[in-house]
Amino acid sequence: MNTEKIITIYDIAERLKLAPSTISRGLQDNPAVNPKTRKKIFDTANEMGYRFNTFARNLRNQKTNTIGVIVPRLNSLFISAILAGIEKELNSANYNMLISQSLELEENEIKYAKTMLHNRVDGLIVNLAANTSSLDHFAEYIRHRIPLLFVDRVIENDDFNTVVINNTKAGYEVTSHLIAQGCTKIAHLTGSLMRNVYQDRKAGYQSALAEHGIPYDESLVFETDLTEESSIRAAREIIKMKTRPDALFVANDLSAVICMKVFKDAGLTIPGDIAIAGFNNDVISRISEPMLTTVNYPGEEMGKIAARHLVTQIKGEADAALANTVILKSQLVVRASTLKNKTDDQ
Amino acid sequence: MNTEKIITIYDIAERLKLAPSTISRGLQDNPAVNPKTRKKIFDTANEMGYRFNTFARNLRNQKTNTIGVIVPRLNSLFISAILAGIEKELNSANYNMLISQSLELEENEIKYAKTMLHNRVDGLIVNLAANTSSLDHFAEYIRHRIPLLFVDRVIENDDFNTVVINNTKAGYEVTSHLIAQGCTKIAHLTGSLMRNVYQDRKAGYQSALAEHGIPYDESLVFETDLTEESSIRAAREIIKMKTRPDALFVANDLSAVICMKVFKDAGLTIPGDIAIAGFNNDVISRISEPMLTTVNYPGEEMGKIAARHLVTQIKGEADAALANTVILKSQLVVRASTLKNKTDDQ
DNA sequence: TAATAAAATGCAATCCGTTGCATTATTAAA
DNA sequence: TTTAATAATGCAACGGATTGCATTTTATTA
Numbered sequence: 001m002n003t004e005k006i007i008t009i010y011d012i013a014e015r016l017k018l019a020p021s022t023i024s025r026g027l028q029d030n031p032a033v034n035p036k037t038r039k040k041i042f043d044t045a046n047e048m049g050y051r052f053n054t055f056a057r058n059l060r061n062q063k064t065n066t067i068g069v070i071v072p073r074l075n076s077l078f079i080s081a082i083l084a085g086i087e088k089e090l091n092s093a094n095y096n097m098l099i100s101q102s103l104e105l106e107e108n109e110i111k112y113a114k115t116m117l118h119n120r121v122d123g124l125i126v127n128l129a130a131n132t133s134s135l136d137h138f139a140e141y142i143r144h145r146i147p148l149l150f151v152d153r154v155i156e157n158d159d160f161n162t163v164v165i166n167n168t169k170a171g172y173e174v175t176s177h178l179i180a181q182g183c184t185k186i187a188h189l190t191g192s193l194m195r196n197v198y199q200d201r202k203a204g205y206q207s208a209l210a211e212h213g214i215p216y217d218e219s220l221v222f223e224t225d226l227t228e229e230s231s232i233r234a235a236r237e238i239i240k241m242k243t244r245p246d247a248l249f250v251a252n253d254l255s256a257v258i259c260m261k262v263f264k265d266a267g268l269t270i271p272g273d274i275a276i277a278g279f280n281n282d283v284i285s286r287i288s289e290p291m292l293t294t295v296n297y298p299g300e301e302m303g304k305i306a307a308r309h310l311v312t313q314i315k316g317e318a319d320a321a322l323a324n325t326v327i328l329k330s331q332l333v334v335r336a337s338t339l340k341n342k343t344d345d346q
Numbered sequence: 347m348n349t350e351k352i353i354t355i356y357d358i359a360e361r362l363k364l365a366p367s368t369i370s371r372g373l374q375d376n377p378a379v380n381p382k383t384r385k386k387i388f389d390t391a392n393e394m395g396y397r398f399n400t401f402a403r404n405l406r407n408q409k410t411n412t413i414g415v416i417v418p419r420l421n422s423l424f425i426s427a428i429l430a431g432i433e434k435e436l437n438s439a440n441y442n443m444l445i446s447q448s449l450e451l452e453e454n455e456i457k458y459a460k461t462m463l464h465n466r467v468d469g470l471i472v473n474l475a476a477n478t479s480s481l482d483h484f485a486e487y488i489r490h491r492i493p494l495l496f497v498d499r500v501i502e503n504d505d506f507n508t509v510v511i512n513n514t515k516a517g518y519e520v521t522s523h524l525i526a527q528g529c530t531k532i533a534h535l536t537g538s539l540m541r542n543v544y545q546d547r548k549a550g551y552q553s554a555l556a557e558h559g560i561p562y563d564e565s566l567v568f569e570t571d572l573t574e575e576s577s578i579r580a581a582r583e584i585i586k587m588k589t590r591p592d593a594l595f596v597a598n599d600l601s602a603v604i605c606m607k608v609f610k611d612a613g614l615t616i617p618g619d620i621a622i623a624g625f626n627n628d629v630i631s632r633i634s635e636p637m638l639t640t641v642n643y644p645g646e647e648m649g650k651i652a653a654r655h656l657v658t659q660i661k662g663e664a665d666a667a668l669a670n671t672v673i674l675k676s677q678l679v680v681r682a683s684t685l686k687n688k689t690d691d692q
Numbered sequence: 693t694a695a696t697a698a699a700a701t702g703c704a705a706t707c708c709g710t711t712g713c714a715t716t717a718t719t720a721a722a
Numbered sequence: 723t724t725t726a727a728t729a730a731t732g733c734a735a736c737g738g739a740t741t742g743c744a745t746t747t748t749a750t751t752a
Contacts, residue, residue, distance in 0.1 A: 056738035074430040080421040402708035
């Protein structure tokens, strides 16, 4: 058994005294080839250690069966959920997944978009980096009619397919709920306002305030990168305020729970002194004490739908010219961290 | 600007009245081509919307600059950390990353191993599925001399490169620490014992018990799949035991914190009634109340080292025949969840 | 057995970029 | 201006699988 030589269909053909085309057909279960021949082909292929060359095939077929995915980070539960969803769906549709993380930087996103283009991905799914300000780096995809889809973090633009939730509505619901609990001074800790997810949640927050006649106070909004450190810093700032807010709406669960811990360590009670609501419904929201009010955000489902959508487009079953927005449902999940009155909010 | 036609170097060559080889060289910054010509080539390529075809290149070069990665799950903080590390490293070495999740099933792992082989990955990094019992599906990699490396979850076998931590030692340290805190009846909640990570931690647990003359009691060991549900179930079983354990060593932080919550909800105090230790040093261990004693497990670092190692091998700078084991350091992180005496354990 | 239909196999071009070697154009030295 | 040396470009084969069409083999029918 030679470990060095790479076996091709030509080698098999030679061994069996057949034409390469017959080998190719045989390996593809083409009915035009005699079952006995086919069996011999497979046996010989195995014996010789043949593995087919996807490149040669792709080159010929002008298809790669590979989808590119660009996300800001890999080590986030929410992103992981999206990826898991994409992977499951792609797998059952027989596509591979090429992944890159932009580390929240537009420059990386640009670079990866190009790499994926050269790798001839059949489609691309993107979750934008925090500081991405233009979509120029995706222009080539449009130009080459390569299906492109944004999940979760998108840019308002009718030309692109997107899968999102209604962040404005969700932000509005969280804030309204806090107000219903009697909170009047509600702080908001959020991520980069360049991104719709944070921008919209904030918009919902503002509209709920407005609707209830609570003036919007810029100094109550903390725009951060939502890392562990900045969450702690923000929480400390809140503690130090002269008139402390009676509620905090945080744009993700992890940050919310981190703030909660800082508050508790400072002797504040939750929700007595300050109510806290998060976003995502990560496991962590069920483990914190008190349990965290949050928004159930169907990450895995978003991933699945995004992938399914993209595959449909690739297969040409959907009109590529028709940009589509899929808005998934999210639900407010009320838990102890915001229940000021004993009577259940429901 | 034609959006349909796919531009090749031949099209550029024709337009510029040059040979395709010159175009190819020009695009590769080959010094043999006149700077002025090169400029013209780049300009024309841009103008015509040319993007090079990685397949044709790969086909020719017999290299893909792509690394395959097979993990059991994507939606786990620990796995994500490993992936993030791999990605960072591969990126700076200019490799792409093709990812699949086995969903903890050997059959998927087998299938993906084959797909990656056909995709001609230049190397493969694997974190084994829970129920993988044989490594036969990786035989082809050995046969074709494709660098293969196992991270974290490995199988004892001198033929493979691995990057791990010393789980036995870590398990031993956790257990010894619990014993030092005065615990005498220590339960252990773990994952599939087919996997070294869990097997070894348990071995460490057992040897610590033995060393301190505590008899090993099978009924105190819970082998589960470590999901949220089974963790809750195990915690409830523990509560119901006639003589309740005074400590619980869980094989990962998330499960540990889930158990902690079940215990607290049942009115038990931590660590008073039962001390708890986890594994991984996830963020969650810092947020739980009390904070969780755990083992700092350098996931991202493992990923980086694994990737670096693999790339070195691919480039032929390492002797492929020499299987290597890299053992990273892990540290016991003592926190309140196991500190029975006020005096700091250190 | 010859003629016809059907099944199986073969031929050759194609996908597109790369590279060793040959050839032509340009510059420097004589 | 001629020759030698160098720079720039071109030629053509290669990598491996695919597929429309042609050809050969086998089975069917008259």
